[in-house]
Amino acid sequence: MPRSEPHDPASLNDAQRALYHELRSGPRADPARPGGPVDADGRLTGPFDAMLHSPAVGAPLQRLGAALRYESGLDDQVREMVVLLVAGHHDCAYERVAHERIARRLGMAEETIASLAAARVPEAFADGVDHTAAPALELAERMLTGRLRDDPRLEDLRRALGPAGAFEVSTLVGYYQTLAHQLALFGVEPPDGPEA
Structure with a gap:
């Protein structure tokens, strides 16, 4: 309610x-x-x-x-994977439902969607998924679990994503965390219907 x-x-x-x-x-x-x-x-x-x-x-x-x-330079599927990981981490039903719809329209594999809904980074990706998916999700997971300070993998992740990609992934995580908290605060339920 x-x-x-x-x-x-x-x-x-x-x-x-x-x-x-x-x-x-x-x-x-x-x-x-x-x-x-x-x-x-x-x-x-x-x-x-x-x-x-x-x-x-x-x-x-x-x-x-x-x-x-x-307007982001991130691949659309990669962006939605990061959003779904944030939604899974925060158990944010509204974000999960809304962005699973987008992910499906983009052709994301159901196994990937299920892993992200459970706040797990998929072990493998379908053919054709952009090469930035793994480093983007690894960076997002590290941010969500507070493992950035003195992390030896950060330089590798920045290199794999490029400066713009790393900045955009970190901003995406922060933005959707903010929304997850606001949705919880105001008790916003998931949308109803196929196009809500």
């Missing part, structure tokens, strides 16, 4: 309304999700409704998420 009621679009103040329209008209409003991240009543769903509590912080946070999802 949600811990807070979703915002009614008719009751938003000016700052909230600006963020609401930004979310509805930005890159998240694609043909696979008509209307953007909203439900049938026009209310924002998932982490996006929580962002309306503080538009001054929510707006830049959602822009970071959009940059990670739509």
Whole structure:
């Protein structure tokens, strides 16, 4: 059961309304999700409704998420693997359900999805998976378990991912950890239906 009621679009103040329209008209409003991240009543769903509590912080946070999802240099499957590992680590049902749908659309193997849902890095990857998957997931796992300080593998991982890739993976982990905590705080349940 949600811990807070979703915002009614008719009751938003000016700052909230600006963020609401930004979310509805930005890159998240694609043909696979008509209307953007909203439900049938026009209310924002998932982490996006929580962002309306503080538009001054929510707006830049959602822009970071959009940059990670739509502008990052990371391979799409690799990005989704990292997100699913974070969701598994934090037992975040909303992130898991939402991003498993994306992963399946991208053709990710069910075995990989199941491993990540259990917060485990897969032992092997299907043919065609980008070569950065293993180092990206290894770096993400180290971040999630607090094993970065004086880690002898960090230089190898940075080299394998490149400076931009390492930066983007670390930012992706931090962003989705933040969302996992916010989703738990506000009691946001997973979306219903095939295209929620």
